[in-house]
Amino acid sequence: MKYFVMIAMGLTLVACERAMPNDVTLAGYNAPQVETLPADGAGAAQVDAQSDIPTGTISNEQDFDAVATAQTVESDAERIATNRAKYIVIDVQALPMRIDNLPNVVEYAIRTKNLVGVQLYSRFGTELKTLSFGGCGKYSSTDAAQQAFLSRGGPERDILGLDPDGDGFACRWDPRPFRAAVQN
Numbered sequence: 617m618k619y620f621v622m623i624a625m626g627l628t629l630v631a632c633e634r635a636m637p638n639d640v641t642l643a644g645y646n647a648p649q650v651e652t653l654p655a656d657g658a659g660a661a662q663v664d665a666q667s668d669i670p671t672g673t674i675s676n677e678q679d680f681d682a683v684a685t686a687q688t689v690e691s692d693a694e695r696i697a698t699n700r701a702k703y704i705v706i707d708v709q710a711l712p713m714r715i716d717n718l719p720n721v722v723e724y725a726i727r728t729k730n731l732v733g734v735q736l737y738s739r740f741g742t743e744l745k746t747l748s749f750g751g752c753g754k755y756s757s758t759d760a761a762q763q764a765f766l767s768r769g770g771p772e773r774d775i776l777g778l779d780p781d782g783d784g785f786a787c788r789w790d791p792r793p794f795r796a797a798v799q800n
Contacts, residue, residue: 730784
């Protein structure tokens, strides 16, 4: 058995190894052409007719002298003023009321204080209920399972068999992210 595990681990590591290119994979690859510029910078002002982007030069955003000639303190102030004029402040509005009658899992998470896995409610016959009602796999998310659990009598009753450990949280649903959001 230990040899099987060692072989399986070895094959797994080999499968994860990055493949190195060889002559076959490089046969159809054309290396990019490197364009050299004249020493006097004559080609620096050429513009490609299709894209209106200067070609033959590398960006000079990191060159202080080049940026100092193109940008000034006044142009920066002008750009900031333009951005401030575009800035829109939206007033806070009341949240819309929920039209469905499903329990709010966020409210439940904030209201409860127990940890995940700490039994608060006694459960029996959970395996039979899970077989009968389909269990956690029936729901698209843990939030949907928790809503169904709460709407059918949870956490006091577990009609659907979604909370076998009796902690009040169905299908490994975790209230900690909601609690952490309130604390921040």
